[in-house]
Amino acid sequence: MARIEGPPYTGPLVIDLTAQKHLLVDVPPGGLKGARGAQEGLPGVLSELAHAIPKYGEEAEIHPAAYQRVLDATVGIDALTVEEARLEKALEVARESKTRLINNREEDLSEIGAKALDKGTKGKKPEFLSYFEQTIAYRSQAATKAAATRKKNEASAEASKSALSKGQGGEGSEA
Secondary structure, eight states: OOOOOOOOOOSOSOOOOGGGGGGOOOOOTTTTTTOOOOOTTHHHHHHHHHHHHHHHTTTTTOOHHHHHHHHHHHHHHHHHHHHHHHHHHHHHHHHHHHHHHHHHHHHHHHHHHHHHHHHHHTTSOTHHHHHTHHHHHHHHHHHHHHHHHHHHHHHHHHHHHHHHHHHSSSTTOOO
């Protein structure tokens, strides 16, 4: 792959959850197992409750605190959903930027290793091979591994082909 470039990120660099601090919890591992999620039809339910609770809530013996918790949770969910999207975008940008930096560093290391190898062999400066020994070996790792994999796959294919030819039309087979 070649060097990766892209336009600078222009989105928010600071994401402040202070306003949602009262909503934030750190649930222990496994603590959300079995947690319920919002179901289809929630907007209709919330709209219905907005009309029904003021008129019939007391008669239905629905405690006002229960409905207030629903309202507060809905406001909190909406606020956290906005922040979650901003955090996800920031995480995406951070990961892409890190991957870009890793890729470009690897490209540069490969170029440095290639130049040192070229100077050490064709440029008749064999001392460069020892000065840049680890860099030259590092840049060759992927190619060396790929060659070993190809060799292994070819040997495996040859063994399969050989086993098939022995099983078909060979000694002791019935025709």
